[in-house]
Amino acid sequence: MDMLQTYAVLWPxxxxxxxxxxxxxxxxxxxxxxxVHLAALVLMLxxxxxxxxxxxxxxxxxxxxxxxxxxxxxxxxxxxxxxALVVVTGVLAMxxxxxxxxxxxxxxxxxxxxxxxxxxxxxxxxxxLTGDIFNLYVWFEIMLITAMGxxxxxKTRAQLDGAxxxxxxxxxxxxxxxxxxxxxxxxxxxxxMADLARVxxxxxxSTALVVSSALFLIGFGIKAGYFPxxxxxxxxxxxxxxxxxxxxxxxxxxxxxxxxFRVFSLLFAGGEGLREIIALMAAGTxxxxxxxxxxxxxxxxxxxxxxxxxxxxxxxxxxxxxAAAFAGGVFYIVHHIIVKANLFLVAGAMYRITGTYDxxxxxxxxxxxxxxxxxxxxxxxxxxGIPPLSGFWAKFMVIDASFRGGAxxxxxxxxFVGLLTVFSMSKIWIEAFxxxxxxERRHVRRVPLPMLVSIAAxxxxxVWIGLQPEALVQFSQQAAASLxxxxxxQAATFAESGAPVPVTGAP
Amino acid sequence: xxxxxxxxxxxxxxxxxxxLLSRHVVRMIYGVMLIxxxxxxxxxxxxxxxxxxxxxxxxxxxxxxxxxxxxxPQALVLTAxxxxxxxxxxxxxxxxxxxxxxNTLDQRALGEAEALGSPYxxxxxxxxxxxxxx
Numbered sequence: 001m002d003m004l005q006t007y008a009v010l011w012p013x014x015x016x017x018x019x020x021x022x023x024x025x026x027x028x029x030x031x032x033x034x035x036v037h038l039a040a041l042v043l044m045l046x047x048x049x050x051x052x053x054x055x056x057x058x059x060x061x062x063x064x065x066x067x068x069x070x071x072x073x074x075x076x077x078x079x080x081x082x083x084a085l086v087v088v089t090g091v092l093a094m095x096x097x098x099x100x101x102x103x104x105x106x107x108x109x110x111x112x113x114x115x116x117x118x119x120x121x122x123x124x125x126x127x128x129l130t131g132d133i134f135n136l137y138v139w140f141e142i143m144l145i146t147a148m149g150x151x152x153x154x155k156t157r158a159q160l161d162g163a164x165x166x167x168x169x170x171x172x173x174x175x176x177x178x179x180x181x182x183x184x185x186x187x188x189x190x191x192x193m194a195d196l197a198r199v200x201x202x203x204x205x206s207t208a209l210v211v212s213s214a215l216f217l218i219g220f221g222i223k224a225g226y227f228p229x230x231x232x233x234x235x236x237x238x239x240x241x242x243x244x245x246x247x248x249x250x251x252x253x254x255x256x257x258x259x260x261f262r263v264f265s266l267l268f269a270g271g272e273g274l275r276e277i278i279a280l281m282a283a284g285t286x287x288x289x290x291x292x293x294x295x296x297x298x299x300x301x302x303x304x305x306x307x308x309x310x311x312x313x314x315x316x317x318x319x320x321x322x323a324a325a326f327a328g329g330v331f332y333i334v335h336h337i338i339v340k341a342n343l344f345l346v347a348g349a350m351y352r353i354t355g356t357y358d359x360x361x362x363x364x365x366x367x368x369x370x371x372x373x374x375x376x377x378x379x380x381x382x383x384x385g386i387p388p389l390s391g392f393w394a395k396f397m398v399i400d401a402s403f404r405g406g407a408x409x410x411x412x413x414x415x416f417v418g419l420l421t422v423f424s425m426s427k428i429w430i431e432a433f434x435x436x437x438x439x440e441r442r443h444v445r446r447v448p449l450p451m452l453v454s455i456a457a458x459x460x461x462x463v464w465i466g467l468q469p470e471a472l473v474q475f476s477q478q479a480a481a482s483l484x485x486x487x488x489x490q491a492a493t494f495a496e497s498g499a500p501v502p503v504t505g506a507p
Numbered sequence: 508x509x510x511x512x513x514x515x516x517x518x519x520x521x522x523x524x525x526x527l528l529s530r531h532v533v534r535m536i537y538g539v540m541l542i543x544x545x546x547x548x549x550x551x552x553x554x555x556x557x558x559x560x561x562x563x564x565x566x567x568x569x570x571x572x573x574x575x576x577x578x579x580p581q582a583l584v585l586t587a588x589x590x591x592x593x594x595x596x597x598x599x600x601x602x603x604x605x606x607x608x609x610n611t612l613d614q615r616a617l618g619e620a621e622a623l624g625s626p627y628x629x630x631x632x633x634x635x636x637x638x639x640x641x
Contacts, residue, residue: 134583141590145597152601160605162620164532167598171539172527178587179546185580186553239620298624357624 008054009063009076011047012086012125020118030109037114041097048090055083060492070493071195077131080479085128088337092250095454100243102448111153120146127255134191150244162236169232177219183212194493197266197486213268224256227284230308238300242348250341265483279319286312286417293424299347299357320405326480328397335390342379342458349447364437373433378459380425385418390465519545532602532612543591547584554580
């Protein structure tokens with residue numbers, strides 16, 4: 001029990017990583033792989049809930065590895081934002097694990113979907129928890145290589161083509177990120193984020209620091225799908241298998257956004273020159289994402305473009321840069337991961353019934369599958385920001401913060417894009433659910449139970465956040481307070497209590 | 508001295524970016540490899556090049572001797588080389604597989620992903636699988 005608590009920061013990474021290795025050893029036994037994968041998802045969810053409980057009761061947690069004191073060794077740090085994102089990752093992975101019981105094909109297992117998926121989850125959690133900027137790069141690369149494996153899991157022609165585009169642009173993004181780290185190291189001489197937060201404010205502003213922060217913005221921006229660097233996303237995501245697409249849509253771009261929040265709150269808090277550029281990028285991301293969605297007829301493509309437009313709202317929080325805006329950003333990420341993944345899962349269920357992702361060919365679902373229609377309405381209305389659901393509070397916090405933060409034009413763009421989101425969602429509703437079916441099937445196909453269970457569970461979370469927002473609002477305000485003021489983060493990293501090894505000579 | 512290094516690195520970066528702008532996938536991969544090499548050199552340079560004693564501690568010592576090289580950039584570059592190697596290996600395999608399946612590596616001819624679910628393809632139920640505007 002003691003060990004469970006001491007290493008609380010480590011378990012959410014270690015569990016999926018160990019399970020990934022175990023799955024690789026069980027390569028020729030699909031049944032055993034599936035059991036290991038499900039057990040690992042349950043354990044990961046429990047570990048992340050345990051971490052969240054400990055962060056709420058004890059404040060920011062830190063752990064250093066290998067007997068090296070914090071600025072020299074690699075440390076893991078869990079503050080409010082990290083812990084919340086790890087928990088959402090655990091919940092989402094669990095729900096999609098259940099969904100995939102009905103949608104994973106034999107060829108997916110044969111091509112190693114379980115080890116790749118678990119490896120990617122380990123990398124996502126690692127990126128959320130690490131307190132070392134070079135280590136963050138390593139997690140990004142693990143995430144990239146497992147994601148590319150999952151992207152071509154069916155080996156279809158479209159997937160190979162999409163994966164090439166994905167690979168080249170994402171490789172470029174990690175190289176830009178690494179270049180930013182190299183320049184930052186040359187200036188500051190340290191890689192530990194808490195130590196950087198101590199060193200950087202005392203340094204004079206120099207060209208190298210400005211270049212480094214701009215490179216961080218570009219590197220993470222490609223990853224997160226910011227305007228004008230999002231082109232790889234709509235070019236590759238829609239080729240994927242839908243259960244995997246849901247987890248990509250929910251998590252991967254958000255890791256880039258998280259890294260942006262971390263770096264620009266902790267390291268470049270004084271980077272005022274970039275704030276206007278970030279504001280323009282946020283507006284562009286929102287607008288271009290939603291306009292891109294407007295012309296599409298394929299559900300996967302519509303939703304993929306909406307990932308981009310929603311990323312714009314989260315970036316709005318960073319662009320405004322006040323504590324309230326950061327709180328809105330944290331709330332928005334949590335809400336968005338759940339809702340966006342859920343919409344893709346509904347699209348998977350629709351495909352199971354109609355056999356097509358093309359809206360022009362489907363129809364009549366509200367009469368044949370009223371339950372699925374209700375379950376679609378929850379995330380769709382939440383994405384558009386209709387009042388009793390989680391999206392309303394998320395949009396309200398972000399837009400309210402930008403009015404108060406003196407960025408009224410950004411708030412206006414946000415409201416306008418919200419309107420267009422309603423347009424896209426009602427397009428899916430009218431075409432797939434309301435209009436009479438294009439042809440009658442003799443046997444109505446049913447949605448498999450695991451699919452319905454996972455969609456309903458994510459929908460229930462959306463409704464619950466919508467009806468009881470106070471707890472999450474308070475939590476994200478606390479998380480934002482620790483983002484705005486890095487003192488707590490530094491104190492936790494350098495504190496001896498968090499480290500299991502005796503720390504000597506902390507600065 | 509640093510200026511010469513910087514000029515060399517920027518030349519490699521320029522060649523890499525030029526190759527990356529090519530339409531042929533293999534040339535793009537070469538571009539990524541060159542940019543990766545250039546970033547590794549920048550990490551080296553960031554650790555200040557100058558000292559030439561290897562960063563090895565004698566038995567019983569607890570600190571590096573005076574004039575030893577900075578070991579951290581070396582560790583970072585080593586990590587980056589390993590990661591870059593594995594990613595490039597994967598992308599080369601992907602390109603090979605793509606060539607075998609699609610018979611081309613010219614980005615102008617690779618339109619499979621774009622055609623999937625394209626809004627410009629007429630997909631009304633009775634229009635047949637007519638494909639326009641590809």
